[in-house]
Amino acid sequence: KSLPHLLQILTQYGILECLATHLFAKDILSLARTAKAAHQAILCSRESRLNLLKKTSCDGIGVRIRQVSHRKSKFFYAFDCRDNTRCGAAQEPPNSEMYPCVSCGVTTCQECRTHCVYQSHYQLADEEDELPCFSGFVLLDEHEMAILSPEHLRESGSWTTTVSLPHHDQGFLDSPLDSGAFSSIELIDEIIDTNLGDGELKGTNWSGSPHPSAVVQAFWKVSERRKRNLCKGCFEDTMLAACPSQGPCCCTLRSHFLDRWLCLRCYQREEKSI
Numbered sequence: 589k590s591l592p593h594l595l596q597i598l599t600q601y602g603i604l605e606c607l608a609t610h611l612f613a614k615d616i617l618s619l620a621r622t623a624k625a626a627h628q629a630i631l632c633s634r635e636s637r638l639n640l641l642k643k644t645s646c647d648g649i650g651v652r653i654r655q656v657s658h659r660k661s662k663f664f665y666a667f668d669c670r671d672n673t674r675c676g677a678a679q680e681p682p683n684s685e686m687y688p689c690v691s692c693g694v695t696t697c698q699e700c701r702t703h704c705v706y707q708s709h710y711q712l713a714d715e716e717d718e719l720p721c722f723s724g725f726v727l728l729d730e731h732e733m734a735i736l737s738p739e740h741l742r743e744s745g746s747w748t749t750t751v752s753l754p755h756h757d758q759g760f761l762d763s764p765l766d767s768g769a770f771s772s773i774e775l776i777d778e779i780i781d782t783n784l785g786d787g788e789l790k791g792t793n794w795s796g797s798p799h800p801s802a803v804v805q806a807f808w809k810v811s812e813r814r815k816r817n818l819c820k821g822c823f824e825d826t827m828l829a830a831c832p833s834q835g836p837c838c839c840t841l842r843s844h845f846l847d848r849w850l851c852l853r854c855y856q857r858e859e860k861s862i
């Protein structure tokens with residue numbers, strides 16, 4: 589008799605809302621599975637489910653997906669390189685910049701969401717007149733890539749004063765660290781603002797070769813698959829207005845992955861469904 593009574597109390601919406609702020613999304617969903625009343629209170633209306641999920645904290649799953657997908661190069665171990673990958677909820681103090689994923693509604697932090705370029709590693713400069721080194725990964729591609737800051741190109745920037753912070757989706761992408769392949773650097777802004785329906789993602793230093801350069805290769809895999817698809821399939825209703833309903837995709841990597849707050853679980857689901 590006591591359990592149904594407890595459930596009756598727990599499933600009062602105000603109490604659920606309060607509980608949610610102390611729980612992760614998966615706890616809310618398992619609570620919903622415990623009894624019919626709980627199921628009804630939590631899952632039956634889309635609005636109440638999204639509202640409860642919004643109140644939860646990021647559970648760090650995106651960071652775990654990154655750690656499994658991204659492979660550290662031999663340089664990471666050979667030099668005193670550091671990894672800045674930490675879920676916002678686990679940072680000290682916690683980083684409260686969290687929003688619901690546009691696709692599943694689960695609260696997701698800046699580090700657990702999808703980025704085009706994750707700037708995950710850094711190495712402090714040995715001497716005062718030297719610059720720190722940065723590296724990271726394209727989406728969930730396994731290869732560690734060198735990344736150059738604006739300061740490396742003698743442009744003004746703030747990376748050298750904020751070395752340990754992640755500088756995602758910024759700066760210049762350089763060659764993969766573990767392969768011997770060398771190609772010229774690309775401005776990351778330029779890559780992620782390219783219209784994917786226009787054809788191959790060639791990069792600014794394209795030389796007519798049918799193969800993508802080592803620098804844009806990881807993006808190329810994603811963009812090649814996307815350009816054959818119509819926009820209708822790759823966007824939610826709200827974004828459809830921006831794209832023609834027929835014809836090749838006209839999205840950019842930015843409109844697809846950065847302007848939408850997308851968790852990495854949903855990114856993986858989207859990639860599989862293309």
Ligand SMILES: [Zn+2]
Pocket residue numbers: 646647648649650651674675676677696697698699700
């Ligand atoms: Zn997180």
Ligand SMILES: [Zn+2]
Pocket residue numbers: 689690691692693694850851852853854855
């Ligand atoms: Zn999601």
Ligand SMILES: [Zn+2]
Pocket residue numbers: 818819822823837838839844
């Ligand atoms: Zn699209």
Ligand SMILES: [Zn+2]
Pocket residue numbers: 819831832836837838839
């Ligand atoms: Zn489009």
